[in-house]
Each structure stands twice: as C-alpha cells, then as structure tokens.
Amino acid sequence: MSNLGYARVREHYLTEATIGRVGVAIGLAAFVVALPPFRANAVWVPVFVGLLAIAVGIWVLSRGMRRPGWTAIGFGIVGIGLGVLATRASTGNLDQVVVWSALLSATLVWATPLTFAAIGGMFSERSGVVNIGLEGMMLAGAFFAALGADKFGHWWMGLVSAGLAGAAFAAVHAFMAIQLRADQIVSGTAINFLALGVTGYFFIDIYGENGTPGDMPRIPDVDIGFLGSVFGHLNLMIWVSFLLLIIAHVTLFRTPIGLRIRSVGEHPRAADTVGISVYATRYAAVILSGALAALGGAYLSIGYLGSFSENMTAGRGFIALAAVIFGNWRPFGAFGAALLFGGSTALSFRLAQPWGNASVLFQALPYVLTLIAVTGVIGRAIPPAAVGRPYVKQ
C-alpha cells in the first residue's frame, strides 16, 4: 500500500464509492438541517438537500456502482421524509428529543455492548464458525461480571470472570462445531438456552428475590474534562471498545494472524495445505468471540446499569449478529452498524416522550435493515465462503 503512485491513490480514494458516501452524507444532512441547532422551517430546504443526495446517487448508479448509488438514493429519500416531518413537528418536541449531546452519548452507551459482541462474532464468522450463541455468551458475561465484581469486590475481577465465562460457553460451542462437526446453528441455539438457564438458575439461587446488591463495584467512567460533555465522561469500556475496534481491524487485515483467520474461513483446505491448523485457528477465534461478547454483556451489567436481571440482554446478541452481517464482516463496518443500531435504540428511548409507544418500532429497525441488507437490494452482504461448514482433516 505504501508505494502506490498518485494515480493509484486517486483510483482508490476518489472512486464512485467515495462519492456515493458523500451522497449518503448529503442525504443525512437533509434531515439534520431541519433539526436544532439549524432548524430549517421551510419544507423546501430538506427536500432540496435530499434531492441533491438522490442526484449524486443516480450519478453513481449510472457509473455502474449499484451499492453506493442505491445507498445514497435511499438516504436521500429517508432524509427528505424525516426532514419534512421534522419541519412540521413543534419546536418544543424537537428540542426535547434532539439534544445532540445526550443522543450521542446514549448512542455510544447502547452501541458499546453491540460493538464488543459484533467484533467477537466477526472473528468467529471470519474463521468459518457461525456464532448464533452471541446472545447467550453476552448474557453469561453480564451475569458472571456481576457475580465476580460482587464476590471479589473489584470491577476488574468482574471483567475477568465475565471473559472466562464467555470463553467457557464459547469453548462448548467450539467443541461442538469444530470437533464434533455438529450443526452450528443447533449448537449456538443450545448455548443461548444454556446461558439463559444457567444465569437464571444461579441468579435466583444466589441473589433470590432481592437481586444483585446496589453497592456492587462498577466499571468507572473516565473523566477527561477538556473533551466536553459527551466524550469527557465516557465509561472506560466505551474507550476500550474504540481501542478494540482498531486492534481488530489491524489484526484481521494487517497481520499474519488475521490472514490465517480469514484463510481458514474462506478456504480451509487450502489453509490446511500450507500448514495452518484449521482447528486451532477456529478454536481460538470462537473462544475469543465468546470472551468479547461476554465483555459486552459485562458492560451492560456492571458498566451501565450496575445490576443484573434475568435475560437482561434481551436480544442484543442478535442485534450484534445483525451488525456483523450489516457491517459486511468487517470491524469498521460492524462498528458502524453497531452505532446505527445503538442510535436507533437511543432514539427509541428519547422518542418515548412525544411519540409514546410507537417509538418501540425503532427497536425493530436493526432487524429490518439487516433483512434489507441480506436481500441485496442495496449491495449484497457476502459472508466468508466456508462459514457454517465443519472441516475434516485428511
């Protein structure tokens, strides 16, 4: 990459895809101009900006790039719709819902558990093992983090217990999927049920009706005053998730380890031939995915809420799975999807005031978007070639 000429750089960075991304940004702007602090009152403003985005999308389409083109057009249409709605809404409601700092920090809060689990799931799927059990591993992490933090008296002991518990559940899944060549969906479903049962059983057995104690050690916030109201008081785990994102990207695409993981997931026979241990790589990737998903769960219990309740992940593991797919099995893609999905959760809670119950529909947004993503209307999500297929040594 380093010795690329100017022409190659131009080819790589000023592509139709990039221009499509600009179109997406303009589409978003169509909505944003109608919100505080801009507050465009006239309907034509968002419509104009949105049409601009659609025009960019059509141009990109005409150059033969389906995915960025349709994405920009989609964002343009949605931007116009939301923007027009926002110009019609009363300013009082808008100011109440659209508090950017609050919305952004809530987005980060809800995105962080998804980021951990999605990056974990990405490693597992990149190595060729489907991990439907993310939900269960996350739940196990949430419970054992609370248990560890409470019994050992340190939040970091909570994190350690969560990681170990997640790794243990993942090891069961790995053993089933890799060694016994069991159906990975069955095994993952079993992990989800097992985690639900085990955490519920021991939660009731240990804490009973009273729930986890209120004075449980919690993962601290990091106070960096000069970064402002949003980034100045983020939880440690949010910063760790940023770090994890970069490490995951570098590991996956810039190191021999990442190459091994990807080759095992794309073509295990070829990887085996050149001396990469398919089993060991897959074991490592799956166990890592469990530990990461569990850390995501730990953030929920001892980071954000400070308590554990039965089935508290409530489908977030599946949203993480959706983020893996929506993000096209890439760390930054998964992170972007996690932000989007976390944002829809945050918006759903904020909209509860003016919209009432209808705001829960925002909770369904991640699933609907993923359905659209896998249908390939806006570019197709392509999984690793050997995902879900057990490997037999010869």
Add this chain to the structure above:
Amino acid sequence: LSEAATPPPPVEGDPEAYAPSVAKRMAFYQRAGGIVTPFLTAVFAFLMGGIVVGATGHNPLRVYKAIFEGAGLNWFLHFGNYHIDLPFTNHHIWFWWDTSTNHTAAYNLTQTLLTTTPLILTGLAVAFAFRCGLFNIGGQGQYLVGAIVGVFVGSRFVDMAHIPHVALAIVLAALAGALWGAIAGFLKATVGAHEVITTIMLNWVAYWGGSYLFGRDGPLQNHTDKSIPISDDIADGAKLSAIWGNAQLQALHSGIFFGLAALFVFYIILNRTTLGYEVRAVGFNPEAARYGGISVGRNFIVAMAISGLFAGLAGGLDILGWQFRLGVLDVQVSNIGFIGIAVALLGRNTAVGVGFAALLFGGLLTGTSTRSLDPEIFPPQLAGNLALMIQALVLLFVGADLLILYIWQARRKMRLPGAAKAAEKAA
C-alpha cells in the same frame, strides 16, 4: 486491497471432506434403532440437570418427582373404576382412570396437554423445514404473527356464529404464519439469503411489532382500560370449546385435535405426496434434486410456508383455546416457538418423534411452572431455569450425535478383538 478480493468458490466434488452428509447421519439414526438416541439424549439431559440441582443443595430425585407430579403424569398411575361421558349423549361408560379435574393430577395433566398442543405445531414447523434442508429458527415469529392475527380476528366480527368465527380466525392465523415463513423461503429462493439470518430477523420484527400493536395507544390495544398494554378479549363465539376440565380454570380445549391432526398431515404430506417427495429430495441434496428436474427454489418457499402454517396455527390455537387475549408481556416472554426447535430435533424431525418430544417438553414446562410445582420441594423460579437448561442440553446432545457415533464405533471395535480372542480360545 487484499481483503476486497472475491472469495474463492467452495471446494466441490468432495462433500464428505466437510461433514458427514445428511443422508449418512439419517442412516445412523436408523441404525441406532431410531428411538435409542433420542431416549439417551433426554436421559443424559435430565441427568445433568439433576447434577446441577444436586450441586445447589436440593435432592434431584425429589425435584424430578415433584416435576413429574406437577406435569400430572402420575395421573396415569392411579387405576380404578370410573366413568366417562359419551359425547353427544347422556350415557357414560366405564373407564380405567378418574377424569374428574377436581384432583390435582388430572388438572395438571390437562395443563400439560394444553402446552403440548402448540409445542407439537411449532415442533412440526421446525421439522418440516428441516426435511427440506432448511433451518427454520423463525417458529417464534411465525407463532407470534399467528397469535396476533388470531386475537385480531377473534376480537372483531363479534356477531359471527361460533363455527365460522373460529374457522376464520384459525385459517387467517395459520395463513399469516405461512406468509411470515414464506418471506424467508422467498428470500432464500430468489437472492439466496440464508434462512437462519432472515428468520431470526423476522422473529424480532414480530416481537417488536407485537409490542407496538398491543402497547399503550397501540392500534390493537384494548378499548376498556388504556393503562393496560393488552388486547381486547376475543368474543365468546370465537373461543374453542373445552373438552376436559372446567372452562373457567383454563380447561383443555379442542385445539389438541388440530395438533394431533397436524402430526398426521405432516406424515402424509412428507411420505405420501409428490410435494413431500420433492421436499425431501431437496433436503437430501438440492443439487441432485435440481438435476432431477425439481424446482429447488419453489420447494424452499413451499416448505417455509408450510412450516409457518404450523407455527401460525399454534399461535391462533393458543389465543382461541386458553389465552383469549394477547398483551405486550405475552409477546415478550413467550418462547414456545424456540422450544419447538428442541422438540423437532429430539423428535428427529418425524411425526411420531415430534409428538412424543412435545409431550415431554409440555410436561417439563407444566411441571416446572409456578402453578403446578410444589414450592415446598423446589422453588418454581429455579425450576423454570432448570427446564431451560434441560432443553439446552437436549439440543447440545442432539448436536453431539457424532460423539455417540464415535462411541458406538469404538465399542464395536473393542468388542471385535474381544470376540476374536474368544473364538481363538474356543478353537
């Protein structure tokens, strides 16, 4: 950019290199006697559940006995000299067991059978798709959609006569489930989207959709008390008739006949029709089926629609039979559709197997419920989670068939040298 390279096509011509084929595994189940493996699976799962119970300071034997009695299965152990009424007449005839639901055992048994009905259907929903080579994880969503349509039709059209109203509600609920399932089949057939992903997503769309519809000021919230997030009650005319027990106390309803009939229909479709032949052919080997002139895509859609039909029917029957209304909480805590996965896999995706597995899980769910389990012996909150663990272990052991295969082969190997030595000695 190296990571953007298109993935190489999967290795072809060497299917055994990846995993034992479906056919090979099916053959193994047959060889092991068909019933032995599921039986061992269940026994192991209960055994390990018992270890957890024992490790946390309870007596596993007493707990399982309490669950057995909570499920009402001890009813069968009490023989005597009783009567049952003949339907449509004033006569009654002699019967071996006491059918009066005044006794706890009989009452618990009605509850077990009540739970067994939807489990049969959601089990079939998973099993049917499985026979077509599809993994339908969306039984829960299809069940919910069926229940939502069931409660909608049941609570509207109040003036309709009993039979047409029930029929309309059941048919529409089943069709709604079929539609929900067919979406996944359609996406698989047209764009190749993996059905596991799409059905998971559809489950959650149904979950949040239901939470919206019956929530506060939702379109289907009840008209009497706007503070309760629950639907209107269905009309009396839309309720299924009680066949055993007191209708005021959640009696066993006639829906169980639909469940049993569905088992029969499942068997007939799969084994005695062209449709079933095609479905199974696609399930064994889609490429071979395509080569043989079968439209694989069409079978994906049809199989998912039929699967959804079973699950939607389950949702409709639960509403018309005993729930009579649907609330946000019901939508969010229900997991009948997910248990269907365990039912189907334990029942080896056959009609008879699903029937027995549904009864087992129906008994387990009822036996561990707050209503039936004796809290003196074992707290029901723990028991509910124990039931989940047992379910998970069943799934794990079903997946571990290869382990059993290894053990089976190892045992044969061990026996063979032994037999040879014995023969030498005899000589």
